[in-house]
Amino acid sequence: METYKLQKGNLGHFLQKLGEEFAVYAPVESDGVVAFVELMPEQESTLDFPRTDKPPKDVFYPQTEVMLRYDKDGMHSAEYKGKPIAIFGARPCDAKSFLLLERVFIDPKYEDPYWAARRNNALVFSLACNDPLPSCFCNWLDGGPFSNTGSDVLITDIGDAYLFEPVSESGERFLSSVDLLQISTEKDIEKAQSAKERAESSMGAPPQLDSLKESLDALWDSPLWDEVSSKCLGCAACTYSCPTCYCFDIQDESRRGKGVRIRLWDTCQSPLFTKEGSGHNPRPTQKHRLRQRFMHKFSYFVEKEGEFGCVGCGRCVSLCPVNIDIRGFINEVLKTAQGQ
Amino acid sequence: MRQMVKNVYMPIPLRVKKIWVESDDKTLRTFDLEFVNEADAFDYMPGQFCQLSIPGKGEAPFGIASSPTEKGFLRFTVNRVRVVTTALHYLEEGEVIGIRGPLGNCYPVEEFRGKNVVIVSGGFALTTLRSLAVYLCDPANRGDYGDITLIYGARRPGLMIYREELEEWEKKDDISVHLTIDEQVKGWDKLVGFVPTVTKEIAPSSEDAWVMLCGPPIMIQYTLPVLTELGFPPERIYTSLERRMKCGIGKCGRCNIGPKYVCLDGPVFSFAELEKIPEEI
Amino acid sequence: MDELVEKIKKIFAEEKLELLIGYTKGTLPLRATPIFIESADDADKLIFDFTCHNNLAKYLLDEKKRGGDIRKVGIIAKGCDARAVVQLVVEGQFEREKVVIIGVPCEGVIDPGKLRKKLNGREIKNFEINGDRTTLFGNGFELELDMSELFSDSCLSCRYPNAPQYDYFIGEPAEPIRVRNEYASVDEFEKKSPDERWTYFEREYSKCIRCYACRNACPFCYCEECFVDRSTPRWTGKGNDLSDTIIFHIVRVLHTAGRCVDCGACAAACPLNIDIRMLGKRVEKEVKERFGFTAGLDFETKPAMAAFNENDKEEFIM
Numbered sequence: 001m002e003t004y005k006l007q008k009g010n011l012g013h014f015l016q017k018l019g020e021e022f023a024v025y026a027p028v029e030s031d032g033v034v035a036f037v038e039l040m041p042e043q044e045s046t047l048d049f050p051r052t053d054k055p056p057k058d059v060f061y062p063q064t065e066v067m068l069r070y071d072k073d074g075m076h077s078a079e080y081k082g083k084p085i086a087i088f089g090a091r092p093c094d095a096k097s098f099l100l101l102e103r104v105f106i107d108p109k110y111e112d113p114y115w116a117a118r119r120n121n122a123l124v125f126s127l128a129c130n131d132p133l134p135s136c137f138c139n140w141l142d143g144g145p146f147s148n149t150g151s152d153v154l155i156t157d158i159g160d161a162y163l164f165e166p167v168s169e170s171g172e173r174f175l176s177s178v179d180l181l182q183i184s185t186e187k188d189i190e191k192a193q194s195a196k197e198r199a200e201s202s203m204g205a206p207p208q209l210d211s212l213k214e215s216l217d218a219l220w221d222s223p224l225w226d227e228v229s230s231k232c233l234g235c236a237a238c239t240y241s242c243p244t245c246y247c248f249d250i251q252d253e254s255r256r257g258k259g260v261r262i263r264l265w266d267t268c269q270s271p272l273f274t275k276e277g278s279g280h281n282p283r284p285t286q287k288h289r290l291r292q293r294f295m296h297k298f299s300y301f302v303e304k305e306g307e308f309g310c311v312g313c314g315r316c317v318s319l320c321p322v323n324i325d326i327r328g329f330i331n332e333v334l335k336t337a338q339g340q
Numbered sequence: 341m342r343q344m345v346k347n348v349y350m351p352i353p354l355r356v357k358k359i360w361v362e363s364d365d366k367t368l369r370t371f372d373l374e375f376v377n378e379a380d381a382f383d384y385m386p387g388q389f390c391q392l393s394i395p396g397k398g399e400a401p402f403g404i405a406s407s408p409t410e411k412g413f414l415r416f417t418v419n420r421v422r423v424v425t426t427a428l429h430y431l432e433e434g435e436v437i438g439i440r441g442p443l444g445n446c447y448p449v450e451e452f453r454g455k456n457v458v459i460v461s462g463g464f465a466l467t468t469l470r471s472l473a474v475y476l477c478d479p480a481n482r483g484d485y486g487d488i489t490l491i492y493g494a495r496r497p498g499l500m501i502y503r504e505e506l507e508e509w510e511k512k513d514d515i516s517v518h519l520t521i522d523e524q525v526k527g528w529d530k531l532v533g534f535v536p537t538v539t540k541e542i543a544p545s546s547e548d549a550w551v552m553l554c555g556p557p558i559m560i561q562y563t564l565p566v567l568t569e570l571g572f573p574p575e576r577i578y579t580s581l582e583r584r585m586k587c588g589i590g591k592c593g594r595c596n597i598g599p600k601y602v603c604l605d606g607p608v609f610s611f612a613e614l615e616k617i618p619e620e621i
Numbered sequence: 622m623d624e625l626v627e628k629i630k631k632i633f634a635e636e637k638l639e640l641l642i643g644y645t646k647g648t649l650p651l652r653a654t655p656i657f658i659e660s661a662d663d664a665d666k667l668i669f670d671f672t673c674h675n676n677l678a679k680y681l682l683d684e685k686k687r688g689g690d691i692r693k694v695g696i697i698a699k700g701c702d703a704r705a706v707v708q709l710v711v712e713g714q715f716e717r718e719k720v721v722i723i724g725v726p727c728e729g730v731i732d733p734g735k736l737r738k739k740l741n742g743r744e745i746k747n748f749e750i751n752g753d754r755t756t757l758f759g760n761g762f763e764l765e766l767d768m769s770e771l772f773s774d775s776c777l778s779c780r781y782p783n784a785p786q787y788d789y790f791i792g793e794p795a796e797p798i799r800v801r802n803e804y805a806s807v808d809e810f811e812k813k814s815p816d817e818r819w820t821y822f823e824r825e826y827s828k829c830i831r832c833y834a835c836r837n838a839c840p841f842c843y844c845e846e847c848f849v850d851r852s853t854p855r856w857t858g859k860g861n862d863l864s865d866t867i868i869f870h871i872v873r874v875l876h877t878a879g880r881c882v883d884c885g886a887c888a889a890a891c892p893l894n895i896d897i898r899m900l901g902k903r904v905e906k907e908v909k910e911r912f913g914f915t916a917g918l919d920f921e922t923k924p925a926m927a928a929f930n931e932n933d934k935e936e937f938i939m
Contacts, residue, residue: 032738033828033893050742053892054830063830064860067349070395075438077347109604110348110589131760133744135649202760220618231655231680236832237892247593250349250586251859254396261349261395264860266592267832272850273594276584277400277421280557282597282620285686292596292619300599318737318744321834321890322675323647323654423852 001172004164004181005188011047011162015039015088017178022086022123025059027052036087047089048157050133053319055243056090057097060118061105063240067114067250068261075261079114084121093138093313095126095150097243103305104246114263123170126151130195132203135314137327140206143312145199158191207334209308213299215337220291224336228329229290231322236267238316238324239293244309247273268292294329348589351393351438352380356431357413364498367420368464369429370405372413373439382442384408385449386471387580387608390441391588392416397427401585401603404442405467405502407474409481414439417467417501443588444607447472447578452550456486460563462493462535462555464501468580469554477514489544493520493535493559497528518542536562546571554580557621564611574611581607581621597621626664628791629723632695633661636721636788639692642680644673650745651731651771655680669697669791674730674773676886678705678840681715691719699727701775701884703784704917705840708880711920712927714843724784726795732773732885734894739764739771774898775885778803785918804906810899822867822900828893829866831859835887835897836873841880848872874900879908879925882917 006014018024025036026045034049036056066078087094098119105115129136129145138144148154152171156163163184166172175181219225239245249266253259266273269289275281283289301309310326317325353376362368375381384404393399406415420429431437447468457476461469469490476485490509494500500519510517520531520538531538535555544551551572553563560579567577583595583602590604598617600606614621629641645656645666653672657680658664677696684694698706703722710717736745740759747758755771757764769777780803782795802808810818833849836842848856849869856872858865874881883905887897908914911934914925 031824031828034742050744052742053737064862068395074353075350075395077350079347104591107590110591112591113347113349131743134746134759135744217618227657230657230683233679233834233837233890235834235837235890236830237834237890240830240832241892246591248586249592249859250399252394252396252398253858257396259396262860265830266594266859268593270833270850272846274584276582277419277425282583286683295598296593296596300596303599318649319892321733321838321886323649323652325648328648 001166003184003189003192004166004175004178005184006162006164006181008161010180012042012044013180014178015045016041017180018086018088018174021083021174023083024086024088025056026088036090039088045089047127050129050131051091051136051313051315053241053315055097055241055313055315056087056094057101057243059085059087060098060115060122061101061246063265065114065263066260067263069259070254070261071258077113078260079117081117084123085118086123086125088125089155090124090126090151091129091313092126092145092147092149092151092154093136093143093311094243095124096138096143096147096311097150097313098124099150100244100301100305100307100309100311101246121170123152123174124150125153125155125164125171127155127157128192128196128199130157130199132199133314133318135317136203136312137206137314137317138312139200139203140209140327140330141308141310141312145203146196156192156195158188158195161188163188163192207331209330209334211337212308212330212334213302215333216295216299218337219333222336224329224332225287225291228324228332229285229287232269232286232290232324233321234269234271234286234289235321236265236269237319237321239267239269240265241315241319243311243313243315244297268296290324294326298330349440349587351391351399351440353377353436354392354414354439356433356435356437359431359433362417362501363464364496368417368499368501369420370415370417370501371428371431372406372415373437374413376436384442385446386475387446387468388442388444389468389588389603389607390414390416390439390443391585392418392424392428393438393440394424394427395438398424399438399440399586399588400424400428401443401588403468403471403580403607405470407471407478409475409478415470417464419464440588444603445605447552447608448550448610449475452576453484454486456545456547456549457488458544458549458551459488459490459492460535460539460551460553460555460567461491462559463495463499465554465556465580466492466501469552470502470505472552473509473515477512482514486548488515489518489542490515491518491520491535491539491542491544493522493533493538495522496525497521534562535559536566539563540566540569543570546576549576551577552579553577560621574615577611578608579611579614581609625667625669625725625791628789629664629667629695630661632721632723632789633664636695637693638695638721640684641667641695641697642677643667643697644669644675644677647672650748651736652733667697669725671728671730671768671772673697673699674732674885674889676702676705676838676840676884678702678709679838679886681706681709681720682840682843685715691716693719693721695721695723698722698724698784698787699730699884700724700779700781700783700785701727701882703787704781704882705884706917707786707920708882708917708924709840711917711922711924712880717920721789722784722787724787724790726790726792727776727779727782728795729768729772729776729779729782729798730885731768731771732889734889734891735771735773738894739766773885773889774806775883775888778805778902779883781918786920804902807899807903807906811903823863825895825899826866826870827863828895829861829870830893831861831866831869832892834890834892838886838890839877839881840884840886841877842873848876870897870900874904877901878904879912879914879927880916881905
């Protein structure tokens with residue numbers, strides 16, 4: 001499949017074309033916050049924003065979503081019935097996160113109809129990171145600033161133009177239908193390649209995480225957990241800004257016999273998350289809850305799905321109010337396990 | 341083209357056939373429910389649970405107390421604690437609620453086919469074990485299993501669930517029933533003593549035998565060592581775990597114990613499996 | 622910094638401290654992170670500077686939750702943090718004898734959210750301080766700013782940079798920023814029409830993702846079950862519906878009325894840089910004008926919301 005090229009001046013037209021077939025979600029700046037929202041006609045996207053604080057997780061998985069509506073006649077399902085979705089300008093870490101979430105929501109035994117309705121036939125255009133941030137650590141987790149895992153099209157910014165590299169059949173199908181696109185030249189490809197090399201080398205060599213799961217499993221009772229959790233506030237800043245966190249709550253809200261059953265994001269860091277009707281709470285302290293989060297991402301998810309449940313985007317590192325740094329913790333674990 | 345799949349979150353309508361108060365303090369009620377549409381009826385195995393759904397209040401998981409060999413109704417016993425359970429307690433016969441199920445795994449009836457089964461339970465954890473006991477004793481199945489022993493304890497007679505039925509079973513000869521209460525009360529002529537102590541005294545043989553152990557955490561904590569001493573290895577001691585649940589299908593992330601989801605990989609687990617998981621039950 | 626370390630070692634011995642809550646260098650530039658030290662040997666990890674924005678008073682309550690005997694705890698306290706400790710003692714949440722307040726002079730702390738906003742999504746690798754100005758260095762960019770542009774809004778209107786009550790004070794007390802009117806931002810805001818004000822709050826709170834970082838960072842949000850988590854009755858919905866969210870923020874401000882010391886921990890914790898403080902600052906002004914009360918200044922005065930004085934203004938009650 002050829003790599004296409006789009007002159008930057010034509011981006012608006014491209015997005016317009018995309019918008020004919022898809023509901024386009026792209027990063028848009030509003031009042032100092034850049035987030036993935038549905039692009040309105042003529043609205044501009046802030047593509048060169050390095051990493052949105054809120055990942056595009058909420059495009060397929062809104063924070064509050066009506067699952068069922070009910071009235072005296074019974075319950076009716078309310079899944080998304082709009083145009084297929086195109087996410088434009090996600091970063092490689094975000095694109096990979098969709099694949100991980102897919103394992104949970106679209107597993108063969110039970111398919112989640114709400115996630116599936118938004119995800120099916122969706123196109124993911126991810127934008128390679130020319131300038132990975134210091135807090136990014138995607139390369140620790142089999143990812144990278146130019147990784148195309150999870151993308152249908154990988155976009156590279158080469159200065160005056162964007163290169164569009166089709167990764168999947170559906171990506172190619174769409175790109176080949178757009179007249180605006182030229183075929184990229186060898187020089188263009190070279191520019192992209194140097195950008196890739198520059199970006200990857202700027203991230204430094206990652207630690208080897210092959211033994212991380214084993215090490216974590218062996219350190220269940222380690223005082224490391226007390227240390228790292230002692231300053232944890234138990235808020236949801238990490239879980240809600242994490243592209244691969246997916247825990248949710250289900251609540252009914254009604255008024256005079258009519259109402260909705262909604263799904264809403266929840267966090268394992270909340271003390272009430274696992275509190276049972278009897279009053280017993282299997283995770284009574286913040287240590288238990290923080291351990292659950294890290295174990296889930298780096299051990300339990302591995303056991304169930306064969307890979308780490310983290311894409312190394314670095315949002316939790318940057319946004320944690322008390323600067324709990326999962327990278328430091330991982331290194332501590334590897335060091336401690338080695339010493340044992 | 342996307343395949344039309346049944347929406348796993350959509351409850352099926354169920355009508356309340358019969359309700360009765362199970363405990364003398366009225367905290368426990370038992371419900372017999374029937375499908376509004378016969379076509380929705382599903383098959384299940386002892387040990388599985390369902391999410392009972394009341395629009396406007398929410399959902400909560402309950403172990404199925406009826407056996408698949410009992411046709412025409414699903415039985416649940418509900419302990420009243422908060423929003424959903426209170427709403428369930430206020431239901432009247434004829435009202436329609438929703439159900440999602442059957443969910444979870446079941447007691448390993450295939451694994452112990454041909455063997456002896458010991459059921460040890462306390463309080464209102466007897467629900468799914470009732471399902472198991474009725475299933476095993478059903479004429480279609482009874483011949484496939486060896487001796488069946490049931491040891492069940494409650495704080496006092498008024499808190500025993502299915503008491504009348506259990507007293508009927510005492511008279512049967514295909515199941516050996518031992519009922520006990522914590523402290524002697526007037527009119528009680530059966531065993532007195534905590535379940536762990538009584539289990540030790542009855543000393544069911546562990547030879548070719550499996551144990552299904554369900555009860556409050558403290559009962560489990562003290563009964564496990566008794567069973568171990570009697571010679572039951574952890575791979576032959578099973579329990580049904582409880583956890584706060586929402587989706588019941590392994591997605592909301594709430595009910596995991598280590599890498600296992602209680603709603604998906606459980607709720608029935610052997611202690612051999614649980615020993616490998618460091619998280620406390 | 623050496624003075625800090627030396628003095629802490631002495632205090633450990635003198636007071637027979639079992640725990641010291643302080644700050645140490647963070648893993649990101651211009652960040653510090655809380656640290657819990659159980660022995661004087663670890664005192665060299667301690668720092669105190671303009672990166673130390675967290676309110677450590679909150680952790681006194683974690684000590685309580687730990688169960689068992691309450692240890693004797695030393696706490697490094699900026700002015701606002703010390704006021705929080707005092708207020709917690711006055712509220713009966715911690716015994717005075719069990720806490721050793723170690724005041725440190727504060728000349729303002731950086732709000733990490735403000736820094737993120739200034740950098741517009743980029744991150745820095747290094748920085749230089751030159752008097753009141755700082756130069757920030759990142760990949761392919763440099764940004765020079767006045768430090769005050771990065772300071773928490775709470776610092777810019779702070780009257781109490783030094784602990785008003787303390788057991789020890791390390792260093793020379795800081796000069797307060799000369800604030801003529803600490804409620805200037807509130808007064809300015811009140812000049813807007815009700816519609817304009819409502820639009821502002823709608824805009825701000827629609828960013829809220831109900832992560833409760835603000836609530837959890839606050840030393841005074843220590844209810845075992847917060848009203849937002851109650852299901853019987855359900856006071857407000859749990860999702861990010863705007864009305865539900867606004868109810869959360871309004872009620873939280875009312876619950877912390879007369880207790881808030883404007884440490885800015887809530888605003889600094891917010892991952893979306895929402896203006897959490899505006900409502901609370903208005904209420905703080907109200908409490909001061911109505912009841913003449915400012916939280917956390919001494920151990921004797923009863924808090925306004927916990928005491929009845931016959932002279933209290935009550936225009937709305939007959």
